[in-house]
Amino acid sequence: MRTLEQTTQEVLDLASKHFQVPAGSLAPEDDFFKKLGIDSLQTLEMLSRLENHFGIELPDYEVQGVSDFKTLAERIQSRL
Amino acid sequence: MKSFTGKTLRWEWREGIIELTLDREPANEIGLAMLGELEKFVSAFGKLVPETSVCIISSARKQGFSAGADLRELYHTAALLSKARRLSGVRNFLKRIHAVMNAIDAAPFVTIAAVHGVCFGGGFELALACDIIVADKMARFAFPELRLGLIPGFGGIPRLKRDLGNAFVRELLLTGRSVNAARAQAVGLVAQLAAEGEAMRIAQATAAQIVKFDAVARAAAKKFIKPVPRAELRREVDLFCKLFTRPAVMAALKKFVEDFGPMPYLP
Numbered sequence: 277m278r279t280l281e282q283t284t285q286e287v288l289d290l291a292s293k294h295f296q297v298p299a300g301s302l303a304p305e306d307d308f309f310k311k312l313g314i315d316s317l318q319t320l321e322m323l324s325r326l327e328n329h330f331g332i333e334l335p336d337y338e339v340q341g342v343s344d345f346k347t348l349a350e351r352i353q354s355r356l
Numbered sequence: 357m358k359s360f361t362g363k364t365l366r367w368e369w370r371e372g373i374i375e376l377t378l379d380r381e382p383a384n385e386i387g388l389a390m391l392g393e394l395e396k397f398v399s400a401f402g403k404l405v406p407e408t409s410v411c412i413i414s415s416a417r418k419q420g421f422s423a424g425a426d427l428r429e430l431y432h433t434a435a436l437l438s439k440a441r442r443l444s445g446v447r448n449f450l451k452r453i454h455a456v457m458n459a460i461d462a463a464p465f466v467t468i469a470a471v472h473g474v475c476f477g478g479g480f481e482l483a484l485a486c487d488i489i490v491a492d493k494m495a496r497f498a499f500p501e502l503r504l505g506l507i508p509g510f511g512g513i514p515r516l517k518r519d520l521g522n523a524f525v526r527e528l529l530l531t532g533r534s535v536n537a538a539r540a541q542a543v544g545l546v547a548q549l550a551a552e553g554e555a556m557r558i559a560q561a562t563a564a565q566i567v568k569f570d571a572v573a574r575a576a577a578k579k580f581i582k583p584v585p586r587a588e589l590r591r592e593v594d595l596f597c598k599l600f601t602r603p604a605v606m607a608a609l610k611k612f613v614e615d616f617g618p619m620p621y622l623p
Contacts, residue, residue, distance in 0.1 A: 317383065317419050317420070317423070317473075317474060320474060320496055320534060321473070321494060323496075323534075323536075324493070324494045324495075324496055324536050324537075325494070327536050327538075328493060328536070328538070333535070333536065333539055335531065335533040335534075336498075336533050336534050337531060337532070337533055
């Protein structure tokens with residue numbers, strides 16, 4: 277079973293790879309909308325990738341009001 | 357008309373298969389322009405049907421199959437009209453889009469929706485009018501209409517109920533959430549799952565199989581197994597129109613249209 281730290285790192289790695297930002301340039305507290313420059317459609321894309329990667333379902337209302345990677349990882353962790 | 361290139365879509369017939377490609381910036385929002393060209397497509401059925409076994413509907417837009425109704429056009433048009441004219445305008449649009457969806461639903465040839473990315477609202481309803489949905493693993497399906505104080509108005513609820521268990525329909529409708537392609541396949545909505553970017557190829561392979569079969573038997577089988585739920589579709593339109601007259605709907609549309617932040621497609 278993953279720890280929250282592992283989950284957070286995997287989220288950062290996935291976002292970095294998919295949105296082509298340098299590995300290590302993303303931090304858990306970063307606002308992913310601002311840091312990645314993404315809109316809501318791209319966020320849904322990221323949601324799909326996260327669901328596929330972690331083998332979970334993450335209803336979009338679970339990410340309502342969530343804008344940082346750490347909180348996103350917490351939402352994911354609660355479904356592992 | 358075996359081929360057509362319009363402002364929002366194009367189609368090409370080749371060896372018994374029509375490929376209808378939606379291509380309207382940014383995400384194939386279904387407004388008056390696309391409705392008009394879909395009507396053109398449906399009006400060509402008379403000439404196309406005798407030589408067509410399959411129609412594949414797909415999208416050329418990176419964002420996905422279709423983000424649904426053109427809410428910006430709906431809001432800006434409705435905002436200029438009196439309440440009465442707003443309602444008659446909406447009812448007229450719904451009458452036209454239902455005629456298109458019903459024609460696609462009941463077409464004697466097999467229809468396949470090849471879906472990637474967002475397949476929301478009216479876009480989801482177009483996919484549901486098809487016989488088979490092939491989705492790549494990045495596809496997402498949603499009925500977000502409740503977020504606007506509405507219900508799906510292009511025939512989505514009766515068609516989804518026709519195909520799947522009521523429990524899944526309720527979850528989608530009442531939470532407004534999107535589901536990924538894997539979940540959609542698990543509940544039976546998506547027939548085949550494709551790798552990212554491969555939905556069209558798999559739809560074409562499926563089409564190549566379908567063209568082998570006798571056209572009369574195929575059309576009869578489809579008509580038998582897929583009745584169009586006309587009475588319920590009419591009730592859906594009536595309920596949509598009743599909800600649309602409420603001030604909360606225009607307020608929700610305004611909020612969506614004026615939201616230039618990253619969140620409009622999220623609940």
